[in-house]
Amino acid sequence: MKFFSFLLISLSCLIGSTATSFAKEGEKAYEIKIKITGLPDTTFFLANFYAKNQYYKDTARSDKKGFVVFSGNQELEQGMYSLVLGNRKIFDFFVIEQFISFETDTVNTLSKMIVKGSKENELFYEYVNYLQKREKEVAPIQKLKTEGTDEEKEQAKKQLIKIDAEVLAYQKSFYENNKNYFVPRFMNAMREIEVPDPPKDSAGNITDSLFQYNYFRTHYFDQIDFSDARYLRTPVYHQKLSAFIQKYTYQIPDSLYKSIDFVVGKSRANEELFRYTVSWITNTYEKSKIMGMDAIFVHMAENYYLTGEVDWVDSAQLTKIRERYVKMKPLLIGKVAPNIVLADTAQKEWYNMHKIDANYLLVYIWSPTCGHCKKITPKMHDLYLKYKDYGFKVYAASTEYENKEWKKYVKTHNLTWINVSDSLENPNNIKDYPLNFRANYDVFSTPKIYLLDKDKKIVAKRIEYDQLDDYLGRAYGIKTGKSDEHIEMDPTLD
Numbered sequence: 001m002k003f004f005s006f007l008l009i010s011l012s013c014l015i016g017s018t019a020t021s022f023a024k025e026g027e028k029a030y031e032i033k034i035k036i037t038g039l040p041d042t043t044f045f046l047a048n049f050y051a052k053n054q055y056y057k058d059t060a061r062s063d064k065k066g067f068v069v070f071s072g073n074q075e076l077e078q079g080m081y082s083l084v085l086g087n088r089k090i091f092d093f094f095v096i097e098q099f100i101s102f103e104t105d106t107v108n109t110l111s112k113m114i115v116k117g118s119k120e121n122e123l124f125y126e127y128v129n130y131l132q133k134r135e136k137e138v139a140p141i142q143k144l145k146t147e148g149t150d151e152e153k154e155q156a157k158k159q160l161i162k163i164d165a166e167v168l169a170y171q172k173s174f175y176e177n178n179k180n181y182f183v184p185r186f187m188n189a190m191r192e193i194e195v196p197d198p199p200k201d202s203a204g205n206i207t208d209s210l211f212q213y214n215y216f217r218t219h220y221f222d223q224i225d226f227s228d229a230r231y232l233r234t235p236v237y238h239q240k241l242s243a244f245i246q247k248y249t250y251q252i253p254d255s256l257y258k259s260i261d262f263v264v265g266k267s268r269a270n271e272e273l274f275r276y277t278v279s280w281i282t283n284t285y286e287k288s289k290i291m292g293m294d295a296i297f298v299h300m301a302e303n304y305y306l307t308g309e310v311d312w313v314d315s316a317q318l319t320k321i322r323e324r325y326v327k328m329k330p331l332l333i334g335k336v337a338p339n340i341v342l343a344d345t346a347q348k349e350w351y352n353m354h355k356i357d358a359n360y361l362l363v364y365i366w367s368p369t370c371g372h373c374k375k376i377t378p379k380m381h382d383l384y385l386k387y388k389d390y391g392f393k394v395y396a397a398s399t400e401y402e403n404k405e406w407k408k409y410v411k412t413h414n415l416t417w418i419n420v421s422d423s424l425e426n427p428n429n430i431k432d433y434p435l436n437f438r439a440n441y442d443v444f445s446t447p448k449i450y451l452l453d454k455d456k457k458i459v460a461k462r463i464e465y466d467q468l469d470d471y472l473g474r475a476y477g478i479k480t481g482k483s484d485e486h487i488e489m490d491p492t493l494d
Contacts, residue, residue, distance in 0.1 A: 030098040031071040034083060036090070038106035039066050045084040046070045048095075051238035051276060054082060078182070079233020096120040096182055096230075120183045127174060127187055134167055182230055189223045189236050217259075220244055226269035232276055241277060245284075253295040253333075256285075260299065275312055278304050291460060292333040301325040327442045337363060337450055337458050338440035342397055342420035345407050351395065351420050354456055358393035360472065361456070364417075365441060365448035367399045368409035373447050377413065379465050383472070384417050390476045394418060397437060399446055 032046065039062060046058040057076070062068040068083075076095045083090040091109050093102065100118040104110075111129055115121045138160065145156035171191055178184040198211040224231055224240065231237040241263060249259040260281055267277040278300065285296035304310050305321050313321070330338055340353040340363070353363065364380060366373040384394045394417035398406040403421060410419050422437065441448055451460040451468065460471060472478075 027073070028071045028099075029073050029075045030095070031069065031100075032095070033101040034068040034070075035101075035103045036062075036066050036068070036106060036109075037104075039085070039090075042085065044068050044090075047082045047084050047089075048077065049080040049082075049233050049235055051232060051280070052235065052242075056084075057081070077233060078230050080186075080235070094118070094120045094124055094183055094186075120181055123174075123178055123181055124183045127183070130170060131167075134163060138163060182228070185223075185225060185228075186231070186234055186236060189231065189240070191223065193219055193222070217244075217248060220248070221263065221266055224266075226266045226273055229270050229272040232273055237273070237276075238280075241280065245281065251290060251293075253292060253299070256296055257299055260296070261303070264304070275310075278310060291462065294328055295332045298325055298329050298332060302329075327439075330440070331442060331450075331458065331461070333458050333461070335458055336456050337452050338437070340395070340397060340420075340437045340440070342422055342437070345403070345410060345419055345421075347403075351418055353395050356393060356395060356418070358452075359391040359454045360387075360393075360459075360475065361452045362392070362394045362468075363441075363448075363450040363452060364394055364396045365399060365437070365443055365446060366396065367446045368405045369400065370446045374409075376447065376465060377409075377415070381413065381415055381417065383465065383469055386469075387472050387476060390472075392472060392476075395420065397421065399438065399443060 034044075041062055041064050043059060043061050045056050046060070047054045048057045058070045058072065060068050060070045075098055078096050079094070080092060081095050082092050091102075091104070091113070093100075097118045097120065100121065101116040102121070103114040103116075104112045110125060110132065113125045115125065141156045141159050141163075144152045145160065146153075148156060171187070175184045175188040179188075193216055195212045195216050198206045199208055201207050221240065221244070224237065244263060245256070245259055249255050264274070264277055264281070267274040282297060282300045282305075285293045285300075288294075288296070301321050302325065305313065305318065306325065329335075337353075341350055343350050353361070362380070362384070364377075366377060368374070380394070384392065396415065396417050396419050398419070398421035400406050400421060406419075406421055409415075437443070441450070449461060449463055449468075450458055451463065451471070453459050460468070463471070
């Protein structure tokens with residue numbers, strides 16, 4: 001059992017939108033007055049939260065008495081803010097009301113905080129100070145639980161369970177009594193989901209082993225009001241979104257599709273949350289190094305960008321997304337690879353890739369003038385020699401239109417696999433066969449590597465030599481044990 005995990009998470013985050021409007025000329029739209037006894041006459045920054053990051057919003061200089069005033073003629077967006085000195089955060093607070101004053105000192109910043117003009121911040125510091133107080137109680141008990149005698153450990157365990165229950169009761173009561181305010185709703189969103197025990201039959205046996213997992217995922221966002229963009233201007237929304245997608249969802253496309261559509265569906269309640277959710281997911285998986293995650297970009301393009309629902313990208317960006325989608329979709333893991341029909345070095349014998357009989361076929365698209373190709377091609381050929389007796393074959397397609405360098409390299413390195421190219425030496429080539437493998441395989445750099453199974457479905461791509469060796473070794477029963485859960489793609493094979 002984990003004790004006080006929610007307390008520690010809350011404190012580590014806390015301590016350390018609405019439409020804006022303009023004031024009339026000569027009037028202030030917001031004013032944040034802060035007095036901190038013990039601070040020098042220096043420059044302070046007002047920083048706002050947006051998802052996982054903070055951004056400087058305003059600057060003010062304190063006077064010799066410790067007063068700092070931030071003000072402006074445009075209302076601040078509602079959310080969580082910080083007072084920052086240099087690289088040090090002094091304290092966090094919320095801007096819901098636009099005219100607020102804070103007074104404290106540098107010794108007990110939170111416990112001595114006096115707030116005027118903001119019920120939201122009064123509630124905020126009440127909650128934080130309660131958690132701090134209970135955390136101080138827990139520290140010596142935790143030590144006894146770890147270092148004490150057996151009797152002391154048992155007693156400490158009971159005390160922790162009791163305090164845990166008291167804190168949970170306080171959190172629930174705090175929310176219920178103040179849920180008309182945003183801060184209590186924010187605090188409630190930070191609480192861990194309470195998962196009930198799984199159902200059991202009359203004999204006491206669990207009847208649904210996945211009940212708690214499914215319940216947790218189904219109710220994970222229950223404490224977030226998706227119609228309220230202010231959650232986006234605190235750390236909590238990004239924390240929950242990233243955890244749900246990256247931590248609580250198995251990182252394979254089919255599982256991710258369901259989780260993504262689930263949370264995006266909820267985010268439609270607010271235009272700003274929808275925009276952030278779709279953009280973050282797309283950007284995160286577009287940059288992923290895990291093989292197969294390009295399927296997520298295709299899913300996002302197909303279901304959100306190209307449906308017309310995404311209206312924040314311009315026509316030029318949308319055209320690029322559509323072009324990338326068209327190229328990427330046929331090359332996803334699990335798809336039958338586009339066929340290639342090319343001639344050998346003599347430009348006489350033609351090889352139809354789909355008709356090559358192999359239990360595993362490596363499509364190796366390379367160039368003899370490519371520096372990286374020169375380094376890995378001999379290693380790939382060694383791999384071919386190692387596994388060819390098991391039914392492994394390589395379809396090595398050169399991208400050079402001039403065959404001289406290619407033929408020389410093939411001969412010099414004694415490449416005995418299937419060597420093909422689309423040289424224009426034979427003028428009938430284009431007439432006889434559609435030589436479009438560069439477009440079909442999105443060849444904008446070399447080498448390009450695709451591993452196909454016996455049905456010519458793509459099972460791996462952009463895979464490093466060692467990973468390919470490991471994959472084939474296990475596939476052919478030469479190596480034993482489990483391979484890595486996720487294979488990272490080699491960025492040099494792009």
